[in-house]
Amino acid sequence: MKTRTFALALASIAAATTVACGSDDSTKLDVTLTIVAYESFTPPEGIFDAFTDETGISVRIVAAGDAGEMIAKATLTAGNPEGDVMWGVDNTLLSRALDADVFDPYVSEVDGLDPDLVATASNIVTPVDYGDVCVNYDVARLEELGIDPPTSFDDLSSPEYRSLLVVPSALTSSTGLAFLLGTIANDPDGWQQTWSDLRDNDVLIVGGWYEAYYTEFSRYGGDRPLVISYASSPPAEILFADPPLPEGSPAPTAVVTSTCFRQIEYAGVLRGSEHVEEARALVDFLVSTTFQESMPESLFVFPANELAKLPTTFATYVQPVTDPLVMDPATIAASRDAWLEEWDAIVG
Amino acid sequence: MPSSADLSRTGRVRLLAVPGLVMVLALVLVPVLALGARTFDSASLFGVWSRPGIVDAIGFTIVETILSTAVTIALGLAPAWALSHHSMPGHRFALAVTTVPFMLPTVVVGAAFLGLLPGSVERGLVAVVIAHAYFNVAVVIRTVAPVWATIDPMLVSAARNLGASRTRAFVSITLPLLKPALYSATAIVGFMCATSYGVVRMLGGGNATLEVEVYRRAILFGDIAGASTLAVVQLLVAAICLLVWTGKDRVVFTNAGHRSRRRDHPVARVVAVIATVVTVIPLVALVLSSMRSRGHWTLAGWRLLTSGSNVPGLRLDLIDVLSRSLLFAVIAAAIAVPIGIATSTVSSSRSTILDRVLLLPLGASAVAVGLGIVITYDSSPFDFRSSWWLTPVVHAVVALPFVIRVIQPVHSRIPEHLRSAAATLGASPLRVWATIDVPLISGAIRTAFGLSLAISLGEFGATSFLTRNDTDTLPIAVEQLLGRSGDLARLAGHAVAVVLLLATLIALAFTTRSRHSWSAS
Numbered sequence: 001m002k003t004r005t006f007a008l009a010l011a012s013i014a015a016a017t018t019v020a021c022g023s024d025d026s027t028k029l030d031v032t033l034t035i036v037a038y039e040s041f042t043p044p045e046g047i048f049d050a051f052t053d054e055t056g057i058s059v060r061i062v063a064a065g066d067a068g069e070m071i072a073k074a075t076l077t078a079g080n081p082e083g084d085v086m087w088g089v090d091n092t093l094l095s096r097a098l099d100a101d102v103f104d105p106y107v108s109e110v111d112g113l114d115p116d117l118v119a120t121a122s123n124i125v126t127p128v129d130y131g132d133v134c135v136n137y138d139v140a141r142l143e144e145l146g147i148d149p150p151t152s153f154d155d156l157s158s159p160e161y162r163s164l165l166v167v168p169s170a171l172t173s174s175t176g177l178a179f180l181l182g183t184i185a186n187d188p189d190g191w192q193q194t195w196s197d198l199r200d201n202d203v204l205i206v207g208g209w210y211e212a213y214y215t216e217f218s219r220y221g222g223d224r225p226l227v228i229s230y231a232s233s234p235p236a237e238i239l240f241a242d243p244p245l246p247e248g249s250p251a252p253t254a255v256v257t258s259t260c261f262r263q264i265e266y267a268g269v270l271r272g273s274e275h276v277e278e279a280r281a282l283v284d285f286l287v288s289t290t291f292q293e294s295m296p297e298s299l300f301v302f303p304a305n306e307l308a309k310l311p312t313t314f315a316t317y318v319q320p321v322t323d324p325l326v327m328d329p330a331t332i333a334a335s336r337d338a339w340l341e342e343w344d345a346i347v348g
Numbered sequence: 349m350p351s352s353a354d355l356s357r358t359g360r361v362r363l364l365a366v367p368g369l370v371m372v373l374a375l376v377l378v379p380v381l382a383l384g385a386r387t388f389d390s391a392s393l394f395g396v397w398s399r400p401g402i403v404d405a406i407g408f409t410i411v412e413t414i415l416s417t418a419v420t421i422a423l424g425l426a427p428a429w430a431l432s433h434h435s436m437p438g439h440r441f442a443l444a445v446t447t448v449p450f451m452l453p454t455v456v457v458g459a460a461f462l463g464l465l466p467g468s469v470e471r472g473l474v475a476v477v478i479a480h481a482y483f484n485v486a487v488v489i490r491t492v493a494p495v496w497a498t499i500d501p502m503l504v505s506a507a508r509n510l511g512a513s514r515t516r517a518f519v520s521i522t523l524p525l526l527k528p529a530l531y532s533a534t535a536i537v538g539f540m541c542a543t544s545y546g547v548v549r550m551l552g553g554g555n556a557t558l559e560v561e562v563y564r565r566a567i568l569f570g571d572i573a574g575a576s577t578l579a580v581v582q583l584l585v586a587a588i589c590l591l592v593w594t595g596k597d598r599v600v601f602t603n604a605g606h607r608s609r610r611r612d613h614p615v616a617r618v619v620a621v622i623a624t625v626v627t628v629i630p631l632v633a634l635v636l637s638s639m640r641s642r643g644h645w646t647l648a649g650w651r652l653l654t655s656g657s658n659v660p661g662l663r664l665d666l667i668d669v670l671s672r673s674l675l676f677a678v679i680a681a682a683i684a685v686p687i688g689i690a691t692s693t694v695s696s697s698r699s700t701i702l703d704r705v706l707l708l709p710l711g712a713s714a715v716a717v718g719l720g721i722v723i724t725y726d727s728s729p730f731d732f733r734s735s736w737w738l739t740p741v742v743h744a745v746v747a748l749p750f751v752i753r754v755i756q757p758v759h760s761r762i763p764e765h766l767r768s769a770a771a772t773l774g775a776s777p778l779r780v781w782a783t784i785d786v787p788l789i790s791g792a793i794r795t796a797f798g799l800s801l802a803i804s805l806g807e808f809g810a811t812s813f814l815t816r817n818d819t820d821t822l823p824i825a826v827e828q829l830l831g832r833s834g835d836l837a838r839l840a841g842h843a844v845a846v847v848l849l850l851a852t853l854i855a856l857a858f859t860t861r862s863r864h865s866w867s868a869s
Contacts, residue, residue, distance in 0.1 A: 034734075039827065039828055040828055040831050040832075042663050042828070044660065044663070045663065062734050062816060063816060064812065064813060064816055065812060065813055066567075068568060069567055069813060071570070072566050072567050072572060073722050073813070075570070076383075076386070076387075076572065076719060076722060077722060077723065077726055080727065082734055083734075096570040169554065171556075171568065172549050172560070172564065172568070205554060206471070206550075207549040207550045207551075207552070208550070210831070211459070211462070211550055213833060214830065214838055215459060215463065229833060232833075233834075236661070236832060236833040236834040236837070237833060237834050239661075240659075240662070240832075240833070240834025240835050240837055241834065241836075242641045242642070242646050242649075242835040242836050242839060243641070243642065243644055243646065298660045298661050298663070300661060300832065336569075337569055337571075340568070340569070341400050341401075344401065345400070347554075348554055
């Protein structure tokens with residue numbers, strides 16, 4: 001492709017010129033950084049103003065699709081990225097990005113960053129938040145049925161909970177995949193049995209989280225009181241309740257904490273960015289307490305910075321998940337395809 | 349047989365096919381093939397076929413496509429007949445309403461539809477076929493009705509007088525005359541069902557089409573090489589189908605000069621009412637669900653939209669999203685309609701090969717098109733990846749086959765002697781076109797514009813892959829809101845879906861003349 005080589009040559013000349021000019025002029029004004037994010041990245045309006053005021057760097061966000069779609073595009077455009085910083089690659093996808101050499105290594109050293117999370121990041125990216133995918137249950141419906149909430153994966157296969165659980169498919173939903181990984185982390189050698197027991201106990205598998213939560217879950221008119229969702233769903237059920245719930249009432253849904261699989265999200269500097277220094281400063285801002293404290297209520301995730309304070313709704317209504325199921329990105333990468341095929345054969 | 353005037357024009361007229369072909373080439377063929385070439389490795393080329401699920405997916409795609417298409421065509425015939433044979437008050441409404449499901453993103457109507465399926469219909473083949481029929485019946489109505497309206501009732505009466513039964517008269521008179529339109533409808537519906545993603549994912553109960561398989565391989569498995577192999581093969585199969593199809597699909601109007609008088613038929617009225625009611629039920633369910641929560645009526649979701657939401661996590665500026673969606677729709681229509689007119693000018697005097705080629709985007713994998721565009725237009729001066737205009741331009745490519753289906757039949761019915769007369773009197777070809785062709789197809793242009801608007805408003809395929817800079821459209825806003833838990837998220841998501849529904853309905857109703865369908869004239 002001749003034109004392409006020519007274009008690249010032009011681009012590198014342009015880049016060289018820019019760098020040369022940059023060294024003459026030490027102010028960083030007029031740089032606009034682009035954050036590439038998944039579609040549901042909705043930080044509060046104006047949150048980047050503080051960053052722009054301090055550094056003179058403007059920030060714009062470009063977004064499309066879910067994290068999987070974002071990574072598929074990023075691997076195809078590695079080295080010639082659509083932006084400078086990527087937000088939201090998670091531990092189920094990270095190794096794919098690393099294999100394709102999508103990132104220019106940078107780990108932020110901002111105070112308070114959870115070292116356990118940093119340890120999962122392969123020294124290439126910076127953890128920005130985490131959340132848990134867990135079995136959620138409809139408190140009122142279980143009470144009506146006179147059934148105690150389940151407390152473990154094994155409970156889900158007992159006759160008491162027959163035909164009560166709905167799960168998004170691991171083959172078409174990232175939430176479904178996280179739940180599958182949770183069952184594997186819980187019992188690396190016997191997870192196949194867990195699933196054949198679930199199947200025999202009439203688990204319902206649907207396409208995506210939306211169908212599971214909003215059409216089959218009993219809180220939204222379905223007839224299944226157990227659903228795979230997030231640890232942050234119960235606080236959202238209070239925050240967004242309509243009609244509003246009386247002050248101080250308990251959340252209408254709750255989480256089976258022993259089933260929680262931890263999803264960690266990372267931000268990284270995209271290899272090929274022309275503004276590496278500025279991009280690193282932006283990653284630092286993303287893990288600063290200013291940004292991190294805004295995340296729970298706008299993105300429904302937990303801050304990776306331990307110094308960030310949780311908003312009251314979160315502090316009050318989130319059940320602490322003290323011992324989540326975790327899995328190393330490299331382990332996930334090594335076996336995911338085989339696991340999915342095995343899973344499909346069991347439940348398909 | 350082309351006239352001599354026709355032959356002299358042919359050379360220049362052929363150039364009019366260029367813009368349409370360039371669009372399909374640049375935004376569908378090249379991207380998909382480039383993706384295939386970029387990720388090519390011989391291991392995937394052969395290996396992907398032995399992956400578990402692929403064979404099942406191919407089998408399911410074939411079975412589902414044949415059944416869905418057959419059921420859709422069969423179910424569409426009655427309303428097509430009814431809407432072609434009489435005009436009653438509300439005819440325009442009936443036409444607009446029965447078209448709406450085709451235009452809306454699956455997630456919007458799919459959920460409402462799911463809630464209405466009887467409990468005995470489990471997720472699986474049957475549910476997929478029913479949903480495809482519901483979504484695509486509009487294509488049959490819009491394609492077959494206008495042709496049906498031109499069949500001279502005298503032909504059928506003559507057959508009946510000679511002793512043919514109703515069935516016999518239908519089979520030996522009406523059906524052959526409808527054949528070209530039925531072929532056309534079959535091609536579109538077939539492509540829509542074969543490349544179905546949302547419906548199959550939502551209702552398939554674990555079954556996958558090839559399109560779902562492409563998505564899984566590319567996005568969930570990260571096997572882009574395997575995915576693009578499947579996508580390239582899918583595109584080739586679609587192209588072969590189109591070539592084989594060509595030639596059998598020449599639209600012939602036996603009585604091109606005069607239209608039949610429309611009789612008001614009580615049965616037609618009943619059929620039209622039934623078709624409208626069946627279509628409307630899931631839509632009404634959607635409207636109600638945007639106002640109903642926990643057994644109470646509420647406008648909280650709507651208030652969230654109108655007050656410029658600052659509820660954390662449900663950020664949405666409806667005016668902003670709506671005006672952007674409308675702007676995109678107008679741009680898409682402004683591109684698709686002129687290209688459609690140009691293409692129709694060529695294809696009405698020639699074979700319909702061109703018109704078939706422009707159907708190809710419907711047979712291509714949206715995932716592959718989306719990823720392909722990202723890698724094709726990634727270096728300067730062609731780095732268009734996050735250009736805002738890419739979205740409406742891709743919408744225009746999707747709308748193009750429908751625009752042509754509206755304009756081409758009307759255009760081909762313009763008697764050549766009118767043009768010859770004008771030319772003999774000294775009018776230049778452009779003048780002939782402006783004074784003869786344009787006024788005669790103006791109704792069709794209006795309809796085409798409305799359809800393009802509606803298609804752009806609801807498009808949620810390839811364009812959902814394009815990276816956007818603050819350019820959320822209505823379907824994307826719906827998807828965003830419905831990705832969160834909580835009553836308000838659901839109510840607001842459904843409310844935006846209702847806004848999308850209304851915008852689509854208005855676009856269709858204001859541009860569809862009563863009496864004639866897909867092609868108004």
